[in-house]
Amino acid sequence: MDWSTLLSLAPSILASALRTATPIALAAYSGVLAERAGVVNIAIEGMMLMAAMVGDLAMLYTGSIWVGIFAGLLAAGVLALLHGALSITFKTDQIISGTAINIFAMGVTGFAYKRFLATPELSRPSPSTLQPIEIPLLKDIPVLGDVLFRNRPIVYAMLILTFVIWYALFKTPWGLRVRAVGEHPKAADTMGINVYRTRYISVFLSGLLAGLAGLWFSLEQVGHFDMLMTNGKGFIGLAAMIFGKWNPLGALAAALIFGLPEAVQINLAMSMPNVPYQFMSMIPYILTIIVLTGVVGRAVSPAADGTPYNKG
Amino acid sequence: MPLALEARGITKRFPGVLANDKVDFQLEQGEIHALLGENGAGKTTLMNILYGLYKADEGEILVDGKPITMTDPKDAIRHGIGMVHQHFMLVPVMTVAENVMLGDETPTPRSAWMGPLSHLNVKAVEEKIRELSTRYGLAVDPTEYVQTLPVGVQQRVEIIKVLYRDARILILDEPTAVLTPQEAQDMFKIMQSLVDQGVSIIFITHKLKEVLAIADRITVMRAGRVVGSTTPAQATEAQLAAMMVGREVILEVKKGEAQPGAEILKVENLSVIDDRKHKAVRGVSFAVSAGEVLGVAGVQGNGQTELVEAITGLRKAESGHIHLGDTDLVNHAPRWVFEHGTAHVPEDRQKHGLVLSYSVRDNLTLVSYYQPPFSKGGVLEEDFIAANAAKLIKEFDIRTPSAQTAVSTLSGGNQQKVIVARELNRPVKLLVAAQPTRGLDVGSIEFIHHRIIEQRDAGCAVLLASAELDEILSLSDRVAVMYKGEILDILPIKEATRERVGLLMAGVQEQR
Missing domain, CATH: 3.40.50.300 (P-loop containing nucleotide triphosphate hydrolases)
Incomplete structure (x- = not known):
């Protein structure tokens, strides 16, 4: 393989990197919203899985991909409210609550898959996925057009949400309150801010983002649900959240770094038959461990992260 | 009115x-x-x-x-109505302006219609803070992060927070x-x-x-x-x-003339480095004899904390010696130090003095649980520990619902009594007390002062570090004044007038 081949593949590699980074970034934003408000959400993986399954099921029975998307988001939102109730109202350990939801989601989606989605008598129409939208004019920009402006909807949604969430968190009254609640809930309470309500809203929004990340798998990428298809991307998303220092802009950069090795592997599998593909798949996980050991500067989590608030 | x-x-x-x-x-x-x-x-x-x-x-x-x-x-x-709480209600990682507007945010006029998602008008808030700070003499920079501000300035931020809401x-x-x-x-x-x-x-x-x-x-x-x-x-x-x-x-501490005996603690040329790697104690030398109280006066942050920590084994000394009788205890572990006859009433009672989630009973045995008769063959002697707790609760008048109550629920005065009871419940040659009455009410202060003098009269050497000048002057037999890590002077109590010690605390040394 020579450099000219590599160069000609670059746009294609970058485009796949953006694609594979999409669920990781959305999972990271999901984590950012919950943890900035002081609730640890390790149930993102489970919420993603649930949304992926429910989305496919709803699409199959109604024939509409948009109903599928709505149902998937709703399912993840309901799981998030369950996590909220357990960790905000009932003040259980948030890691335990998150783990329980992950296991629950694995079980339910596995069962539903076998019972409803993998039966031989089921005659599936050809897989239906969200189709790419090409943005006129912009799509013709060399390299950039291929990478940024010929994508499917959830990729665009992810890019737009990056800035929306960043703006909302750091430039608006709502964001100021969310951050205060995650850092020093008692201080927020004494200033008349409803700590519980603020946390519930953040956790619910966190669930919707996890849901969107899950729907990327079943409705945008593959076209149907497979068992455990989210493949740990929810956890990689949490690593991207830490790498990005609980800031959506940083989290996007981290998600792209984590997505790149997979993109390289997809595009160069043919050119590098001697490198087992597992090595490439390992890179995000190795990066995650390096990030977590604090090589990239110490990441400080919100001070009240994971601590239930007791009023009065 | x-x-x-x-x-x-x-x-x-x-x-x-x-x-x-x-x-x-x-x-x-x-x-x-x-x-x-x-x-x-x-x-x-x-x-x-x-x-x-x-x-x-x-x-x-x-x-x-x-x-x-x-x-x-x-x-x-x-x-x-506005309130400044005893424990500040400020978010350390946010700026002064963000803290002040929290809960009562000002949006920019053009974005106001967006409600909670409008654009924060940080400039306007900073302007109003500057206005309030000139009007009431509350010097604060609204762009600073709260965690970088000294406590006194943080308090001003709290007051501005209240005034900002037109209280x-x-x-x-x-x-x-x-x-x-x-x-x-x-x-x-x-x-x-x-x-x-x-x-x-x-x-x-x-x-x-x-x-x-x-x-x-x-x-x-x-x-x-x-x-x-x-x-x-x-x-x-x-x-x-x-x-x-x-x-x-009795607000005045009643005490007789000190009867100093043999030298118990001797500190020679001690230097200590603080957490920020600055030299906090610079070549300090002094001695404390049995039966006397040496008070260490000084404005907070002049090395008293580090001095006490070095003597009690909590912090490594950079150089110098600390003799307790014949043994040099410099750089020994805290357990070694207290096993050699040192009692320590630490400055931060909740962080260094108690395990807050433990019961009163268990806190009363923290320095002795591993020794007989508190435990035998690696097993705790519950009966003895319970009896010991009951005895100390009575003797030190610790007001607690029961011995099993978590120490975190007690008032500051009673928490301090738990520490004092534990530390004095064994033969001690040296009592090191740092800010022993900080935040306590008069009843508890009276009690603690009484106990300190009682120890002195029983022949114990007492090293008392306190930022309260009144406390130093009423308990000490000699007063050492620390300034920027050095002991400027050690005065007998008769010469230690309020003015003279106050001047030394400010770093003003008399010409001799």
């Missing part, structure tokens, strides 16, 4: 406690009204009710003569507890300038001198009730103390 705020017949019950019992309280417009009482007397509960954090079981609250209903702090803020009634919950004497003086100037501009202030404290210096009126609470009101002109410290505690309190 018309009343700014009135509470009538406020009653508040917590499980097992009557925190406020038919409390009446009146705040006149433009006065500084001191609310005095021991820890647990119900002052903070009453203020939390006036600020809407708790709901009263009975009683009513009137602002400007009109009854109001209050369900949360928002109502209080709307009625012009006319200000509740200050023990504002001087965390301040150095100089900062406290600044605080009083600020309070005076607030009152001059029409603010009415409720000032919660248990420091009698402050009350007499600054208050217009004084109300004293005890055990959930108001026991009386007076003015500084009519009251003396002793009367106020008796009202607070419900009995005569």
Whole structure:
């Protein structure tokens, strides 16, 4: 393989990197919203899985991909409210609550898959996925057009949400309150801010983002649900959240770094038959461990992260 | 004077406690009204009710003569009531401006229609903060991050937070507890300038001198009730103390002449590095003999903390020697130090003195649990530990519902008694006490002071580090003054006048 081949593949590699980074970034934003408000959400993986399954099921029975998307988001939102109730109202350990939801989601989606989605008598129409939208004019920009402006909807949604969430968190009254609640809930309470309500809203929004990340798998990428298809991307998303220092802009950069090795592997599998593909798949996980050991500067989590608030 | 705020017949019950019992309280417009009482007397509960954090079981609250209903702090803020809490309610990682506007954010005019998602108008808030800080003499830079500010400045931020909401009634919950004497003086100037501009202030404290210096009126609470009101002109410290505690309190420590014996502690040329890698103690030398109290005076942060930590084994010494009798204890572990006859009452009682989630009983055995008769063959002797706890609770008058109660639920005074009881429950040659009465009420202070003198008279060497000049002057037999890590001078108590020690604390050395 020579450099000219590599160069000609670059746009294609970058485009796949953006694609594979999409669920990781959305999972990271999901984590950012919950943890900035002081609730640890390790149930993102489970919420993603649930949304992926429910989305496919709803699409199959109604024939509409948009109903599928709505149902998937709703399912993840309901799981998030369950996590909220357990960790905000009932003040259980948030890691335990998150783990329980992950296991629950694995079980339910596995069962539903076998019972409803993998039966031989089921005659599936050809897989239906969200189709790419090409943005006129912009799509013709060399390299950039291929990478940024010929994508499917959830990729665009992810890019737009990056800035929306960043703006909302750091430039608006709502964001100021969310951050205060995650850092020093008692201080927020004494200033008349409803700590519980603020946390519930953040956790619910966190669930919707996890849901969107899950729907990327079943409705945008593959076209149907497979068992455990989210493949740990929810956890990689949490690593991207830490790498990005609980800031959506940083989290996007981290998600792209984590997505790149997979993109390289997809595009160069043919050119590098001697490198087992597992090595490439390992890179995000190795990066995650390096990030977590604090090589990239110490990441400080919100001070009240994971601590239930007791009023009065 | 018309009343700014009135509470009538406020009653508040917590499980097992009557925190406020038919409390009446009146705040006149433009006065500084001191609310005095021991820890647990119900002052903070009453203020939390006036600020809407708790709901009263009975009683009513009137602002400007009109009854109001209050369900949360928002109502209080709307009625012009603001509160500065004893533990600051500031988010350390946010700027001053962000902290000030939190909960009452100003949007830019063009984005106002977006409600909670409008654009924060940081510039306007910073402008208003600058305006308030010039008007009331509260120097603060609104763009600074709170975590980088000294405690005194953080307190100003808290006051600005309240003024930003146009409060006319200000509740200050023990504002001087965390301040150095100089900062406290600044605080009083600020309070005076607030009152001059029409603010009415409720000032919660248990420091009698402050009350007499600054208050217009004084109300004293005890055990959930108001026991009386007076003015500084009519009251003396002793009367106020008796009202607070419900009995005569001896404010002056009664002690005889010291009978110094053999030298117990000898510190030679000791240097210690602090957490920020600065030299906090610079070549300090002194000695303490059996049967005397050496007081270490100094403004907080002049190396006293590090000195005490080095002597008790909590911090490594960079160079020098610390002799306890014949043994050099420099750089030995804390256990080794206390096994050689040192008792330590640490500066931060909650961080270094107690395991907060443990029971009173278990905290009383923290330095001895591994030795017989507290344990045998690696197994705790529960019966002996329980008997030991019962004995100490009685002897040291620790007010706790039971020996099994978590020590975190006790008042500061009782927590300190647990530490003192534990540390003095074994033969000690040296007692190192750092800020032993910080934040305690007069009753507890009297008790702790009495115990320290008792130790001295029993032949123990006492090293007392305190930022309270009164405490140093009333307990010490000799006074060492620390300034920037050095001991400027050691004075016999007869020569240690308030002025002379005060000057030394400020780093002014006399020409000889």
